Every structure is written in C-alpha cells, then in structure tokens.
Amino acid sequence: MLKISRMKLLLTLRPALSNSAAAAPLSLYFHSQASVLLHTTTNIKPLKNPNVLPTLSVINSLSNYSKPADSCQSRGFCTEVGRSGEIHVIVGPMFAGKTTTLLKRMKLESSNGRSVAIIKSNKDTRYGLDSIVTHDGEKLPCFPLADLSSFREKMGAEAYDKLEVIGIDEAQFFEDLYDFCSKAADLDGKTVIIAGLDGDYLRRSFGSVLDVIPIADSVTKLTAQCEVCGKRAFFTLRKTDETKTEVIAGAEVYMPVCRKHYVSGQVVKEATMAVLESQNRRISSIL
Ligand SMILES: [Zn+2]
Helix, strand or coil: CCCHHHHHHHHCCCCCCCCCCCHHHHHHHHHHHCCEEEECCCCCCCCCCHHHCCHHHHHHHHHHCCCCHHHHHHHCCCECCECCCEEEEEEECCCCCHHHHHHHHHHHHHHCCCCEEEEEECCCCCCCCCEEECCCCCEEECEEECCHHHHHHHHCHHHHHHCCEEEECCHHHCCCHHHHHHHHHHHCCCEEEEEEECECCCCCECCCHHHHHHHCCEEEECCEECCCCCCEECEEEECCCCCCCCCCCCCCCEEEECHHHHHHHHHHHHHHHHHHHHHHHHHHHHC
C-alpha cells in the first residue's frame, strides 16, 4: 500500500491520458511501423496516417509473417523428418497490447483451420485460471501451467501431435521457455507464438524471453502509451516500493512510461522513499 505522502508525489506523475482503450491502436501502429526489431519474413508498409489506422490491416499484416506450416514446401524449409515449425516473439512493457495481439493471432490461425492451444502461467490468477483475458476484456480458454514441459502430458500426446499452433502468454514466468520452444518448433513442427515482458520494472531482462530471440523467426516489440505525457512507452514503472522482481498486479502497481518519465519516475520514487525513511527514523527517535 502506498502511504499518503508518497501517493501525493506519485500523483504529480498522473497523466491527462489513461493507459486504457487509447493505447492499443497506438501500440499496434508502432508495431507496424517503427518498433519491429526483427522481421525476417514480413512485408509491412508504413501507414500514411496513424490516426486512422485500420486495425484489421495490422492483424492481416501480423498474419503474413506466419503462413501455415504447409507453406514450408514452397519456401524449401521442409525436411524429411517433418514440417518446419516457427517461433514468433511479441514483447513490450505492460499495457502494450501483447496479450491482445497474441489472442488476435491465435484467432486468425484458428479461423484458417489450424488447431491451436494457449498456455499461460498458473502464477497469474487475476482473471481465473482457465481463461486468458486482455486488459480490455477479451477472453479465450487456455491451459494454466507451472512449467511448459508438462504441457504435452496435460493435453494428451495424441492431441499434442495434432496441434499446429501454440500460444504462450506471460512467457517471462516460464523457466523452461527456451527448451520448450526449440523442441516444439525444431522437432515437432509447431508454430509457437509467445508474448511476454522483455524487461522487469528495473528494465532488466525478465525470465527467459530474450533467450528465445536467437531461435525465433520474428521478434516484435510493441509500445504502450506513457501515462504521464502520452508519448510512446517502452518501459514499465512500478509505483510502489516493493523490490521483488515478480509482483503480479495491474494498473494499481504499474504504469507504462517513456524513457524520460521512467527516469524521472525512478527519481521521484527514490526521493519519496528517502523522505519516508527519514520521517520514520525521526518518529522512532521521538518514541
Ligand atoms: Zn512520458
């Protein structure tokens, strides 16, 4: 819980803009134009006017970088041991639309007749364990797991063999992410799409998400909208003084921020903590 004095300081950071509905189209736009780190198979053209972004065109663009595995024949990827798999990584700060993008992609694959399944960490129980819900309320059933190695057994070997596309949400929570993705794509011919935080609240690499980049077909970094100034947000600022890396929470604890406001936000937090500590010391010396 924030103490009142600290909340006052943090309130000075509150923006005119919220991080809710307005953030998604912006982040999708930046995905399509500027924040794509690696796109080995895409052909996304910049949009002339980001304010009139047609969401469908972005979804279609997203679909272009993963054609059904059967198309590997035309690309010469197929080997005698089976179809070629693919790995696609979606990263970004909180509230950047990662889960929304993952769900759209999975729905698209499903509507193309491919068999799909979604895995999420059983650590995140904010919206129930058997479904995956975006910050804007969209919902799909999923497998809540502690680790990815148990997925084949949980799903059943026969069902796993028929599965074509595997979505993994909150991928930063899975320690065995690299091993699972490489086996699923390299040996089992699956298309694996993962969404997760690339950095934690201190902007350090979070979990194993970045480890997967060397074996990925594409990496997409989405952006959110800075809660302070409304510009593109690349980072997640934790508003509390909790120092554990994993604190699963939403907008009550985290806010997306641009570089400038990440730095100033950390300064405000540190100054606030110093003031509180000194006040506590004074109070305890009086008592
Ligand atoms: Zn900002």
